[in-house]
Amino acid sequence: MEKELIKVHPEDNVAVALKNLKSNTTVSFEGEDIVLTTDVKAKHKIALTTLHKDEKIYMYGVLVGSASETIEKGAVITTENVKHKTEKVTGKTETVNWNIPDVTKWKDRTFNGYHREDGQIGTRNVWLFFPLVFCENRNIEVLKEVFEKELLNEDVNKHRLLLRSLVNRDGTTDNSDITGDTVPVFDNIDVKFITHQGGCGGIRQDSESLSQLLAGYVNNPNVAGATVLSLGCQNLQIQILKDALNKVAPNLNKPVLIYEQQKMGTVEEMLNTIIKDSFAEIKKANQIKRKPAPLSKLKIGLECGGSDGFSGISANPTLGQVSDIITALKGTAILSEFPELCGVEQELVNRCVDEKQSSRFLQLMQDFEKSVVDAGSGFDMNPSPGNIKDGLITDAMKSAGAAKKGGTSPIVEILDYGEYVTKSGLNLLCTPGNDVESTTAMAGSGANIILFTTGLGTPTGNPITPVIKVASNSELALKMPDIIDIDTGAIIRGEKSIEEMADVLMEYIVDIASGKKTKAMELNQNDFIPWKRGVSL
Structure with a gap:
């Protein structure tokens, strides 16, 4: 029987609809029947238990919001019944041990x-x-x-x-x-x-x-x-x-x-x-x-734009697996978009190789968020109308899925905007969440390939660095084949594992690094937007 719901993490109290579901439909999930109290569109989330006002909501195993009113079991969560909420982070709480992936098949490969x-x-x-x-x-x-x-x-x-x-x-x-x-x-x-x-x-x-x-x-x-x-x-x-x-x-x-x-x-x-x-x-x-050059010479940027409710369970984890493969090969990965790391700071802090890096990460995050608040906004305003329409209700929910692009490897260095990557391994680069401002920055920090996931369709490219566009769902890949390079929709359908899809993407990366053109290159898409942090005088 085709799956109708998926729970990303055992501790989650919400599940993602894998297809459109009607109100009053009974769905069998994890050994119990759940009666849907509302219509639920694919990519949106339902409550797995009744959530009372102010009760915390967990997805990807992290706090992504709280109920602003009672949400019945089987009801869809929306911007009306949920508000943004994250855990307070002050520093490292544990040291994370990395399970290094088996990279035997890649260690002798070249581009x-x-x-x-x-x-x-x-x-x-x-x-x-x-x-x-x-x-x-x-x-x-x-x-x-x-x-x-x-x-x-x-x-x-x-x-x-x-x-x-x-x-x-x-x-x-x-x-x-x-x-x-x-x-x-x-x-x-x-x-x-x-x-x-x-x-x-x-x-x-x-x-x-x-x-x-x-x-x-x-x-x-x-x-x-x-x-x-x-x-x-x-x-x-x-x-x-x-x-x-x-x-x-x-x-x-x-x-x-x-x-x-x-x-x-x-x-x-x-x-x-x-x-x-x-x-x-x-x-x-x-x-x-x-x-010929070893794959350790790859410096991959990790980006998402036009994200949807499937991005965090298909395309982004695929990039995360690729990031782990590249870093295990002594290559370099760059994760940016600091507003889209809001809510997962504790996991990232714990993955930093030392206190200096974890402290710098928290300081840059705090300074960035303060500047946004001083301007009359906040990180909770980060999800775009397109994100919300396709199931990303809070910034923390969007961030928890976006952070999956960074895999599970240790974080070797924290870089501010404009700083150049010098260490192999996973680097965090402080940039805005804006797609083009972020890809612009990663190329300026040395990325020689950029992997870009999208659930809604984004035609971004870069003048000097190939941008590989990865779709979170097959509907998008079929609708916009001129901008999509790789389709990870097979993960949603249960036809491929994340590891299998990562191997597909790795082969494509080798081809692009060796001279094949991406779809963005074929369209001559050369976007460049610097981040202007100050004011005009």
Whole structure:
């Protein structure tokens, strides 16, 4: 008989509906009959016992809310009858022993990556263009048109004619064959472009934070080199970027071309210089070839967006198993989105390798939540309308499922936003819960692959790091096949275990790390949103 309900943890007093259920239906569950007192949509939760006002509600074995009124056994829980509630955490209460997964089948596997001089391995070979200030966005867009379209052999303009003459190597500007099939001039490098609204106008800390992020992008193993545009008078001065680069990579040996418009005369002259210089370096970077590398060189970011009531029992635990496999192989995993760790702090604190890390985690969480409260909101406002509609009623409930992406391994380091990952193992990175702000940050902290779960459908990608989209349910995968890479719906149907699905995802990761394109890459989805923590002046 097909299962109708699932209880995630033995201590839970709610269960998840695996399909739509009607009121007055009798459901057999764990040896007893439960009469549903309300209609229950798939992904939503029902009370397994009568819950009186203020009684605690547990899911995933943690406190996720309390009853704001009496909830009858067999009734659906909603935002009207449940409120957000979490346990108070002050520090470590125990040391967690990790049951290391068997990784025999993976220990000798390799992927074909780009070997950098600092020992990092890229899954992509990207030449990156970005501005230090929003005033240069227009020039970045011009360069984007020139390089993307000309190197892909599309429409023509005068700047692209210059680049075409360089491509032809003979100084000619013949454009008779510019239209037609989009065959790249270079076969071993991507050219990507970032724009943003920062670099000036805010507080100085915003510019420093942005410089750290951009320095991380330059240092990311997927990046071969960069072209940087500065206006000259902005808060984010060139020296600030250089200081950030020196901090994250004192021995950086990548070409970084920096141009300051206020010192270069006309836009025309500046763009001509940038095109010539950048083309020469891109041509050199195209000569870097893929070579085998151990899976320990993978740095995976763990993200969820557009989550639903199945995310925490299918897609997210699959990522958690993959995270444990990667860390057992001495690779690196990054779990972010601090508002979506609210309610599971005790488990995470107990998994920290030492008191220093656990204390830093709690301090960053407290500081973040205080800033949200000071702004007139709170972490309890984190679930989106889409989350709530698909069964994630409280922030703690959403967080308990989201934290499953981090598996069960020890937490080796706590990083603030903009800090670069240096230790193998599971790292926690302080970011907002916003999908793009979080993926943007993980790439800036060194992730060379990002795994992104979704239950509702999210088309997020990143300019330098492949984003693998993992669906929590098969309905989504069938409805939006153009954005979904992996479907974990078989877990919900009982056809595959989490371990089996993790093996499927691991094989796909190896393929993507070796050069295969994700769906987000095929759609040319290149999202970049820095986190602006301060105010505008």
